[in-house]
Amino acid sequence: MSEIPVVIAGGGTVGLATAVFLGHHGVRSLVVERRAKPSNHPRALGISLRTLEFFREVGLREEMAGAAVPSTALWRAEARTVAEIDRSQAPPPAERDAFFALSPETPRGHYPQHRIDAVLIPAARERGATVEFGVEVTGVEQDADQVSVTLSDGRVVHADYLVGADGVNSLVRDALGIATTGPGEIGDITLNILFDADLEGRFGPMPPMTQINHPDARGVLLSVGDRRWVLHVLPDQWDDASEEHCAQAVRTAIGADMPVEIVSVLPWRATARMADAFRHGRAFLVGDAARAVTPLGAFGLNTGIADAHNLAWKLAMTLAGQAGNRLLDSYHQERHAIAELVTRQALARWGNPRMHWDPTAVAERRAAGAWNAPLVTMGYRYASSAVIDPVVELPSTEDLAASLDGAPGSRLPHRWLADGTASTLDLNRSRFAVLTGPTGGDWHGATRAVAASLGMDLDTVLLDEQVASSLNLADDEALLVRPDGFIAWRTRGAASPTRLEQVLTTVTGRHS
Incomplete structure (x- = not known):
């Protein structure tokens, strides 16, 4: 056995989750992250019930509840400005309760990614991981027995396995020579504006997500904490990222002249790209290093955490001598197929968001080959060497309860x-x-x-x-x-x- 069982390149949410899941199975890991410190930008917000089940399994249920931003109304609004939100748009509780009955978990609100990371960092360390910031993987060599990982501080670490969780521009993926397919970057750069403002004090209870349709500030407003918000503004109105222009964009979206403090601005661009292989010898890809999808639907982060969950127990059993190489092959078989599914689903929604948000848009989804959103994160099935006689065909792509029927692979x-x-x-x-x-x-x-x-x-x-x-x-x-x-x-x-x-x-x- 090498000096450390697993090195994880990338200390974002998926890399940290990989360390937590490995630690839960008794496997130590070294996590290295090129950033000097964890990001304070919220990034993704939507955590699926399946992801909450993963955290329940590893004993982080209450910690994740504490990381949630509570919301009095778990719904998506659409309005010209915040001042014009029609709160009668909120769906009746009965529609949500039927879905929540399919899991032992219920969202406590929504989950900004930086708050999830704040839970995962100490959880990974408590479970035996070493987490280092300001260090990145710069080189990878492997043979039949181990992986030699060169770090930016000059160290060479010998590990049994390497997990590349280093994002869409993965150095690990490039070092392994794994090609990617897909359209790549889609559309123009969008501004992610993080700001503080007392919107609830001014307008009352706010939905966690609001589609803003003002012609001069079209975008999406998201709640990410006490008096803290993110506005994703489309670039055709606001290509100037100065604090003055960002504050103007925020006030336009709000529809009122009120105090606004700009915390930070993060440009981003939607990407759809997938690695041709999720395994190369003793190295594996998870999260955006394996595949990146468009943000509509919140499939990206949830799919990445599911990658980590799938891989961790397989590595643990193999390291313990309880499994063979073919079980590790099943990681690619299972997760690559799911990545293809998720990519198709995300791209279908990118052109017609109504298919995602409107539960009544059944005919539109059927015509586009799109599944109802809960099926994408909870209803998928595995067909691999790690399932005997899998039943691949879903009884329904609309009804999650019908698809969770106890069939092999589900x-x-x-x-x-x-x-x-x-x-x-x-x-x-x-x-x-x-x-x-x-x-x-x-x-x-x-x-x-x-x-x-x-x-x-x-x-x-x-x-x-x-x-x-x-x-x-x-x-x-x-x-x-x-x-x-x-x-x-x-x-x-x-x-x-x-x-x-x-x-x-x-x-x-x-x-x-």
Whole structure:
């Protein structure tokens, strides 16, 4: 084993999440970030329920709740200016409650990216990671046994694996010689103006997101904290990034002459680009280094964190000698396919945002091949060597509940257990587990025998009749759930240690 198991190039949100997930599985990492300190700019805001489930799994549920910017109205408004917002646009609570019932998590508000980072940095260190700012990867060499990573301060670090989380212009990706495909940069540079203003004191409760349609300041206004806001202004009106012009743009979007303090300005440009390979030997790409998508839909950050979650348990099992090289290959198989899906979905919305925001735009989505937004972050499925007989076709691209049906390759459906505090998603405890109904006690002996034979952590969970029935799990059926909560295998009949061992050997790539 090398001096450090995993080096992570990039200490943004996805790189930090990778370190946290690895640490959760007992793997130390070194995170190096070229910036001198964490960014104070909010950047992304939308965290999906699936991402909240990841943080729940690693014990950061309450910390993330504290990072949220509370909102009295989780909705998107559209108005000429802030002063003209029609608060009757807010959707009825019932529409949101039906969606939230599909997860054990509920958003506490919205989650500015810099506030997420403030949680992840100490969490990564508490779980064994070393996080260094002002240092970047400048060179990568690898052989069959290790990766040698050259850092900007002159050090050469030898690691078992390298994770490139260093953004859309990834040096790691370039050093590995991995090409990219896609349209690249789309449109002109947009100004991201971070400012302070007492909008709620002036106008009352504010939605977290408002589409501003004023002809002289078209853009999007986002709440990112107490009296703090971001205005994304389209460049055809405001190509001057001076503080004076930015303040003028903000007041125009507000529709009132009131005190405004400009904190910072960050130009950005939408990008759609994907790496041709997410793995090269002992190196892997996650987040924007792997693929960058347009911002509409908030798919980018959530997809990047899901990359990290998928990769972490596979690296951990391989480092522990419980999996083979083929399991690491499944990272590319699974996440590259999802990146292609997300890119298609984001580009479809870029030309017609209504398909994303309007739940009634079913016909438009169907004609464009677009999925209803919750399906993109929670309803996707894996088809790889780490799933036995995957069911790839979704029952619906509109109804998330219908698509979370317990099929191999899908995320295990959430159901509350009898105590009302634990979810079916909590039962596997970040390892493989067999879930079966109340009459499946024979699986206990089978899993103990296989766990001993393969030297891995494996258990059986008997579900009560009500929960098993709600999962459409027949008396003679069982589910093998992976450490990431996805269903690796569904079987029926008597418990068979021989068959279970064959399945686990295949799924974990031990025969490769």
